[in-house]
Structures are given as structure tokens and as C-alpha cells.
Amino acid sequence: MPSILAFGSYLPPRILSNAELAARLGCDRAWILQASGIEERRVADSESVAEMGANAARDCLAHANVSIGLILVSCASGERRFPGPAAEIATLLGLSGIPAIDLPIASAGGLFAIALASGLTATFGNVLVVATEIMSPSATEKDTAILFGDGAGASIVSPGHGSLEILSAVLHSDGAGSAALQWHHTGPIEMNGLAVIRHASAKIPAVINETLAKASLRAQFIKTFIMHQANQNLIDRVARALGVPSAAFYSNISRRGNTSSASILIAAAEWFLQADLALGDAVCFAAFGAGFHWGALVARAT
Amino acid sequence: MTPTQQKIAALVAKVSNKPVPTDPEESLFDSGILDSFTLTDLVGELEQAFGIKVPDNDLKPRRFDSIERIAAYVEK
Numbered sequence: 001m002p003s004i005l006a007f008g009s010y011l012p013p014r015i016l017s018n019a020e021l022a023a024r025l026g027c028d029r030a031w032i033l034q035a036s037g038i039e040e041r042r043v044a045d046s047e048s049v050a051e052m053g054a055n056a057a058r059d060c061l062a063h064a065n066v067s068i069g070l071i072l073v074s075c076a077s078g079e080r081r082f083p084g085p086a087a088e089i090a091t092l093l094g095l096s097g098i099p100a101i102d103l104p105i106a107s108a109g110g111l112f113a114i115a116l117a118s119g120l121t122a123t124f125g126n127v128l129v130v131a132t133e134i135m136s137p138s139a140t141e142k143d144t145a146i147l148f149g150d151g152a153g154a155s156i157v158s159p160g161h162g163s164l165e166i167l168s169a170v171l172h173s174d175g176a177g178s179a180a181l182q183w184h185h186t187g188p189i190e191m192n193g194l195a196v197i198r199h200a201s202a203k204i205p206a207v208i209n210e211t212l213a214k215a216s217l218r219a220q221f222i223k224t225f226i227m228h229q230a231n232q233n234l235i236d237r238v239a240r241a242l243g244v245p246s247a248a249f250y251s252n253i254s255r256r257g258n259t260s261s262a263s264i265l266i267a268a269a270e271w272f273l274q275a276d277l278a279l280g281d282a283v284c285f286a287a288f289g290a291g292f293h294w295g296a297l298v299a300r301a302t
Numbered sequence: 303m304t305p306t307q308q309k310i311a312a313l314v315a316k317v318s319n320k321p322v323p324t325d326p327e328e329s330l331f332d333s334g335i336l337d338s339f340t341l342t343d344l345v346g347e348l349e350q351a352f353g354i355k356v357p358d359n360d361l362k363p364r365r366f367d368s369i370e371r372i373a374a375y376v377e378k
Contacts, residue, residue, distance in 0.1 A: 035337070180358055194361035198342040233339050 002118040003162030004299060005126070007269035008060025008154040010052050011256065012044040016136070016149070025142050032146045037232020041149025041257025043136045049075050049152070050085035053132030054092035056152035056262075059269070060128070061093075064156050069125035071100040072117055074109030074261040076290070077133045078102075081185070089130055099124070106133075106181075107228055107289020109261030114155055114285070115169035115297050121159035129155045133260040140188040147231065148189070149257030153265020163272075164283065164299035168214035170207055171295035181290040200234055200288040204296075205241035208286050211296035217282055219244050222298075226271060228287035229253040229263035238286070260289070277301040306373045313351060314369065317343040326369040341366055352376045 017040045022029035033039060044052065053073060073086035084102030103109050103116075110131035117127035132152035139148035157166070180195040204227070212218060219242040227235055232253050239246040250271040259266060264287050277283075281301040288294035303311060303326050311322045318335045330336040336344065344366065345356050354376060366372050 177358065192358060192361060193338055194342055194345075194363065195358035197338055198345065198358070198361065201339075201342060233337075237339060 002121045002166045003158050003160065003302065004114070004164040004166065005066065005156040005158045005162040006060050006064035007265060007272045008056050008058070008063065009152065009266040009269035010055035010059060011042040011151045011266070012047055012052065014043050014045055015040050016043045021145065025145055027142060035233070036146050037251075037253050038146065038257045039254045041136070042151055044134045044150040048085070049078055049132045049134050050088040050092060052134070052150070052152040053085055053089045053130040053154070056132065056154040056265070057089060057093055057128060057130050060154035060156055066126045066156060066158065068095055068098060068128045068156070070117070070120060070127045071095065071098060072103060072113040072127060072129050073100060074103045074105065074113045074129075074131035075133060076104045076106035076109065076183070076260060077135050077138070078104070085132060089132075105289075105291060105293050106260050107230065108287040108291065108293040108295060110153060110264040111228065111285055111287035111295050111297060112171055112293060114157060115171055115295060117157035118166045118169060121157055125159060127157045129157060129265070131262040131265050133262045135189065135260050138183060138189050141190070143193050144189045144191050147258040149259050151256060151259040151262045151266050153262045153269055155265055155268065161302060163302065165302050167217075167282075167298045167300055168211050169295065169297040170211040170214065171293070172203070172207060173291050173293045175291065177292035178290075180292070197234065199292055200230070200294075201237050201241070203292070203294045204238045204286055204288050207294055208238075208242060208284060208296045211298050212284065215298045217298060221282055222248065222284045223277070223281040224271065224275065224283045225249045226264060226268050226283065226285050228289060229256060229267055230258050230289070303369070304373065306377060307369050309351060310348070310369050310372050310376070313344060313347040317347060322369070326373070329367050330369070331363060331367055336366070338363070348372070348376055
């Protein structure tokens with residue numbers, strides 16, 4: 001079975017605090033924390049999505065220095081319409097010539113890339129997954145500005161034995177929700193927060209249960225859930241719907257904000273560094289976002 | 303309050319676990335009774351209680367900001 005070998009992350013050094021953001025938006029800093037669970041986020045200054053993605057990949061490759069046969073890059077915030085950053089990241093890593101594919105689907109892209117990679121390892125061998133996003137400059141409306149930060153995450157999915165054996169994955173998409181969270185070629189990111197919350201609150205627990213059922217598991221058997229770091233209130237809500245404590249969900253959103261598709265890999269990288277995993281411990285990844293795209297993936301420590 | 307407003311007030315109390323204002327015009331957001339998450343719960347309750355379907359495009363906080371406004375919406 002395919003397995004996850006390692007994770008990596010990169011965060012730009014500049015910290016944007018709620019105090020600074022509240023002054024810019026003309027709102028109460030306490031309200032930002034209450035509405036999102038976010039205390040601060042990182043924002044890119046002069047870095048590109050490709051440079052950040054390459055940095056996350058280098059961090060990941062430092063943990064598992066294997067040959068790479070395919071690169072999947074999730075990025076919905078590239079500086080250009082095309083090409084996306086995938087090929088540039090490959091070149092920055094000295095991996096020119098290896099196929100590098102862009103997945104511009106935003107929030108759920110990191111999860112989708114890992115799930116797709118697990119199905120492609122039989123053909124390509126080790127797949128380097130990268131998710132890199134610079135959303136903050138275009139998150140100018142109050143409801144999005146409080147959420148988005150910038151950052152990049154990475155993972156390597158292998159056809160062979162690795163730290164986390166992938167047991168099952170389920171992915172869904174529904175374009176009926178495309179207008180609820182969108183970013184046109186010009187203008188700010190637009191979000192109907194209530195619609196996103198309504199759909200995410202229902203679809204994330206459902207797809208987690210669907211994915212767990214495929215692996216003959218139940219939520220209570222999962223040691224750690226790692227969800228797209230969209231909003232702490234949403235994470236808590238999903239935990240309640242599954243009947244597990246919020247503490248079962250790893251969260252770094254208070255320090256990182258919502259980094260769109262990169263968030264799940266950044267969270268996984270930070271979690272994995274301090275995870276005390278025993279043989280057989282199960283971990284569940286889940287994401288929901290623009291599209292709508294949503295899904296979950298279950299893996300087991302080996 | 304009208305019977306519809308009273309029915310809505312009961313649903314607001316159910317999803318918020320907070321005392322509901324007696325003034326149907328009072329803002330449910332400014333008073334801290336509803337937030338974005340409890341409002342989505344309320345919308346689900348309204349759909350069940352009044353046999354309506356609230357489309358995503360109608361999910362605007364202003365539309366559900368008071369018991370009076372909610373009543374106007376469900377009666378429309």
C-alpha cells in the first residue's frame with residue numbers, strides 16, 4: 001500500500017498580528033480571535049509561491065531524501081495565470097525533467113494532492129506533494145482578511161513502506177457551490193461565509209465517516225485528526241459532529257491562520273515532528289473548500 | 303410578538319442556548335445571541351419548522367439579523 005514518508009513546511013518570517021490587522025480593518029482584535037481562533041498569521045513580503053513551495057519541499061526532502069518521480073503542486077494563488085508554479089518548483093529543486101503538475105483548487109488542494117499521489121505511486125514511484133499559497137494580499141474584505149495567511153507545506157508519498165500507510169481516501173466535488181468562495185482574475189477573494197460554514201459543517205463529518213468506513217474504522221479509533229485549518233470554530237464543530245473531543249484535532253491555526261491548501265500540510269509537518277505514534281495508530285486528514293471540493297484520507301502508523 | 307415571531311424566538315433560543323430578546327427588532331448579532339455558526343444551525347431549524355428551503359444566495363447575515371427580519375423572510 002502507498003505510504004507517506006515525510007512532511008515539510010515553510011512559513012514566511014513576517015508575522016501579522018490581530019492587533020495590526022484590527023487597526024487596518026477598523027475592527028476589534030478580540031472579535032477576530034473569537035470569530036476565527038486565529039491570533040496571528042504569517043504573510044509573504046517578496047517571496048513567490050514557487051520559492052515558498054521549494055523551501056517546504058527542501059524541508060520535506062531533508063526528512064526523506066528519496067528519488068522523486070512526480071511532483072504535484074497545489075496552488076490557487078500563483079502570480080501568473082499560467083504556467084503554475086509546479087515546473088518552477090521542480091527546477092528550483094534541481095528536478096527539471098520530472099513531470100510537475102499544478103492543482104489550482106485552493107483549500108482542499110493539499111489533501112487532494114496526497115490522495116491523488118497515493119494512486120499514482122504505482123506508475124511514478126515517489127511523489128512529491130507541495131501546497132503553496134499567498135492568499136493574504138487578496139484577502140482584503142473583513143471576513144477573509146481575518147482568516148488568510150501565507151505559507152507552504154510538502155509531503156512525499158511512496159509506493160512502498162513508510163511512516164504512515166494510507167488505508168483509504170475519498171474525494172468529492174460539487175460545482176453548485178462555486179460562487180460561495182471564489183477569486184476572479186481581478187478583485188478580492190469573495191466568500192459567502194454562511195454558505196461555506198453550512199456546507200463544510202455537513203460535508204466534512206460525512207466524508208470523514210465515509211472514509212473511515214472504507215477502512216473499517218470509527219472516529220473514536222482515530223488518534224489524531226488533521227483538518228484544513230480554515231477556522232477553529234469549524235474544527236470544533238466537526239469534532240462535535242463526530243462525537244470526539246476537539247483535542248483529537250491537531251490545530252495550529254492560532255499561529256498560522258488559514259493558509260488555504262497549504263494549511264493541512266503545514267499542520268501535518270508540525271504535528272509529525274512531535275507526534276508520539278505507536279504501531280497501528282490511525283490518523284485522519286480532512287479538508288473542504290472552494291469548488292466545492294472536499295475529502296478525507298486515513299492512514300496508519302507502521 | 304406574532305405567533306411566527308414566537309416560533310422563531312424559540313428556535314433562536316434552541317440554537318444559541320441564550321435568552322432571546324423580547325424586542326423582535328433587536329439585532330441578534332450585535333447582542334451576541336447569534337454568530338455565523340449558530341446562524342447556520344438556525345437556518346436548518348427554520349427549514350424544518352417552516353418547510354422552506356433557504357438557498358445559499360439568501361444566506362446573508364442582514365436577512366437574519368432580528369426575529370422580525372427572519373419572520374419576514376420565512377413568511378415571504
